[in-house]
Amino acid sequence: MTRHPLRTVLKHVFWRELAFAAQKPSQWLQPLVFFLLVITLFPLALSPDPGVLRTLAPGMVWVAALLSATLSLEGLFRADYDEGVLEQWALSDHPLWALLAVKILVHWLFTGLTLVVLSPLAALSLAVPASAWPVLMVSLALGSLSLSMLGAVGAALTLSARRSATLLSVLMMPLALPMLIFGARAMDLAILNEDPSGALWLLSSFCVLSVTLSLPTVAASIRIALE
Amino acid sequence: MGMWTWFHRLASPPSCYRTAGQLKPWFWIPAVLLLGYGLGTGLWFAPPDYQQGDAYRIIYIHAPSAWLSLLAYTTMAVASAVALVWRIKLAHALTAALAPLGASFTLLCLVTGSLWGRPMWGAYWAWDARLTSELILLFLYLGYMALRAAYDERERADRASAVLAVVGLVNVPVIHFSVVWWNSLHQGSTVIRSGGPAMPTSMLIPLLACFFGFTLLLAYLACIRLRAEIVLRERKPTWLVNQGRDHD
Amino acid sequence: MTEIGAMGSYGVYVYGSYLLMAVVVGLNWWLSARRERLAIEQAMRRLAAHDTKGETP
Numbered sequence: 001m002t003r004h005p006l007r008t009v010l011k012h013v014f015w016r017e018l019a020f021a022a023q024k025p026s027q028w029l030q031p032l033v034f035f036l037l038v039i040t041l042f043p044l045a046l047s048p049d050p051g052v053l054r055t056l057a058p059g060m061v062w063v064a065a066l067l068s069a070t071l072s073l074e075g076l077f078r079a080d081y082d083e084g085v086l087e088q089w090a091l092s093d094h095p096l097w098a099l100l101a102v103k104i105l106v107h108w109l110f111t112g113l114t115l116v117v118l119s120p121l122a123a124l125s126l127a128v129p130a131s132a133w134p135v136l137m138v139s140l141a142l143g144s145l146s147l148s149m150l151g152a153v154g155a156a157l158t159l160s161a162r163r164s165a166t167l168l169s170v171l172m173m174p175l176a177l178p179m180l181i182f183g184a185r186a187m188d189l190a191i192l193n194e195d196p197s198g199a200l201w202l203l204s205s206f207c208v209l210s211v212t213l214s215l216p217t218v219a220a221s222i223r224i225a226l227e
Numbered sequence: 228m229g230m231w232t233w234f235h236r237l238a239s240p241p242s243c244y245r246t247a248g249q250l251k252p253w254f255w256i257p258a259v260l261l262l263g264y265g266l267g268t269g270l271w272f273a274p275p276d277y278q279q280g281d282a283y284r285i286i287y288i289h290a291p292s293a294w295l296s297l298l299a300y301t302t303m304a305v306a307s308a309v310a311l312v313w314r315i316k317l318a319h320a321l322t323a324a325l326a327p328l329g330a331s332f333t334l335l336c337l338v339t340g341s342l343w344g345r346p347m348w349g350a351y352w353a354w355d356a357r358l359t360s361e362l363i364l365l366f367l368y369l370g371y372m373a374l375r376a377a378y379d380e381r382e383r384a385d386r387a388s389a390v391l392a393v394v395g396l397v398n399v400p401v402i403h404f405s406v407v408w409w410n411s412l413h414q415g416s417t418v419i420r421s422g423g424p425a426m427p428t429s430m431l432i433p434l435l436a437c438f439f440g441f442t443l444l445l446a447y448l449a450c451i452r453l454r455a456e457i458v459l460r461e462r463k464p465t466w467l468v469n470q471g472r473d474h475d
Numbered sequence: 476m477t478e479i480g481a482m483g484s485y486g487v488y489v490y491g492s493y494l495l496m497a498v499v500v501g502l503n504w505w506l507s508a509r510r511e512r513l514a515i516e517q518a519m520r521r522l523a524a525h526d527t528k529g530e531t532p
């Protein structure tokens with residue numbers, strides 16, 4: 001890469017990622033379908049009773065979101081790693097973490113934000129009152145962003161390892177636990193018509209923490225994978 | 228300067244190998260003595276607890292295991308950080324050595340916690356903050372070992388798992404906090420009190436002996452495994468021929 | 476001193492824990508020692524192969 005200002009390069013990366021996502025919609029559509037599928041499984045396996053579903057909805061939505069996220073993160077770096085693009089990025093003069101940040105952000109737009117948009121559907125099917133939907137969507141937005149960041153670290157660490165279907169999930173789940181707890185709690189409070197702000201604050205702090213710590217870690221992990 | 232040359236010499240694989248071998252008896256002999264006293268007293272000579280009768284005796288294994296599980300993981304993460312920053316291969320060897328040991332003690336802690344739970348509150352498992360945190364720690368260990376196993380090249384495995392160990396340790400306080408928070412929200416009927424009010428000295432002294440004894444035991448086991456890991460990482464360990472093989 | 480039989484129904488859990496501890500420690504000791512032994516054997520074999528090859532790459 002010739003010496004371009006950082007802003008130009010970042011914009012270029014942004015549009016590149018956007019174009020790739022638009023060209024291969026199955027990459028991000030499938031995890032969304034998976035999310036809806038899992039949400040469908042729960043009432044079938046448990047009970048169609050709205051009371052039961054409403055009580056269990058926070059947990060079900062968050063577990064489904066977590067599973068869907070780990071699926072979508074598998075292929076985050078794979079293509080660029082195989083084609084040597086990551087190597088170019090690492091060798092360029094621009095900060096690797098910034099380039100990766102844009103990449104992860106676009107990935108989140110297509111897998112996390114879309115999940116947030118779909119979540120009212122899931123909420124509807126699980127008898128969650130509409131009054132709780134805003135909190136649901138905000139918490140999912142924050143949570144999915146944390147997941148994308150933490151998952152990116154995991155994806156980078158498993159790049160040059162032997163492919164395994166569940167390795168990324170196994171690595172990510174313990175790290176994503178706080179997000180799961182805070183997010184589910186916020187949704188729970190919203191359903192009960194209580195004040196969810198405490199849980200939401202905790203969730204936001206966790207989100208900020210995970211973004212700040214994950215970005216340099218992803219860069220370091222990518223460099224390790226490239227060595 | 229003298230301190231630095233000493234450290235530098237220690238950081239060479241042959242001398243670390245030799246030192247670990249020399250340290251072994253210094254670890255296992257006091258460990259056997261302390262554990263003999265601690266566990267023996269804990270099992271037979273300490274008085275039964277006022278509230279829990281004899282079931283509390285499990286604490287002599289459960290509490291030190293919990294301590295070891297955390298100690299091992301912290302050491303792994305610190306060693307990983309050292310290995311990544313200063314590129315010291317020996318630190319990677321130490322991390323690799325500690326992982327299965329730490330995981331074993333985490334498992335031991337969970338099972339003894341479960342066995343303690345049965346006579347105490349009637350159930351083999353309860354989702355209280357401590358046990359749940361310990362379970363998550365076990366998954367952190369398993370994740371670490373799984374990542375390590377997924378790599379064919381040892382050097383790559385070392386570096387990737389080192390990052391994971393550091394990430395894990397940074398997350399442990401956050402995870403623990405969230406679990407404690409979660410548990411406090413759903414305060415059910417199971418409130419676990421370990422040992423109840425302040426332990427009398429007749430119970431406390433053997434417990435401390437167990438803590439020290441188990442720590443020394445971990446150090447001893449780590450020495451054995453560390454030596455294996457050092458040898459596995461050497462491309463041409465000609466120095467190995469000159470070492471008499473140390474026997475336990 | 477607590478008699479061995481005097482622990483009553485708790486005896487199973489207490490002795491079970493102690494036994495489990497012994498198994499865990501013993502297993503770890505045995506596996507670690509075995510790993511060290513195998514590592515040394517493997518290293519010796521590698522060194523011997525280098526010597527017989529003459530030229531080290």
